[in-house]
Amino acid sequence: MAAYIDTSALAKCYIREPRSLDVLDWADTQDEIVTSPLTLVEFRCVLARRRRARQIDPSLERVALAAFDRDAQARWRIHQDAASLFSEARQLIDLIPELPLRALDALHLAYARHYGATSFATADKNQAEAAHALGIPVSIFY
Secondary structure, three states: OOEEEOHHHHHHHOOOOOOHHHHHHHHHOOOOEEEOOHHHHHHHHHHHHHHHOOOOOHHHHHHHHHHHHHHHHHOEEEOOOHHHHHHHHHHHHHHOOOOOOOHHHHHHHHHHHHOOOOOEEEOOHHHHHHHHHOOOOEEEOO
16 A cells, blocks of 8 residues: 655655655655656646746756656656546545535545555645545645
C-alpha cells in the first residue's frame, strides 16, 4: 500500500511556504508515494502562476521544476493509466454530492482509491473533506 500526494501538498516540497517542512517530514515516513499524471501538468501550472504573480523568480521556477522532474523519475510513483479512472472520478461526484468536488480533485481521489492509498496528503480544504468523506485517511497541510 502506498500513500497518495496531490499537487497542493507536493508543491510544498519544492517551494518554501507554510507547512513545507511538515510535508517533507510526512513524505520521509512513507514507504511509497503515488500521484497521478495530472500532477505533471498541475505542478508546472503552479510554478508558472507563482512566477507571473511574482511570488517566485524565474530562477527558482527552473530549479524547482528540475528538482520535481528528477523526483518524478525516482521519488514519486506516477501511474500513467489515467483514462481508466475517468469513470471512477465521475462516480465520486455522485458518491459525495454535498461536497463541491472539482474535476481534477475527483481524478486525484479516484487515483488514491484505485491504488488503495493508506494516506492522502493535501493542502486543499475541499480535497481533504472529500477524501475524508470517502474514508481515505487524510494528512492535511494547509
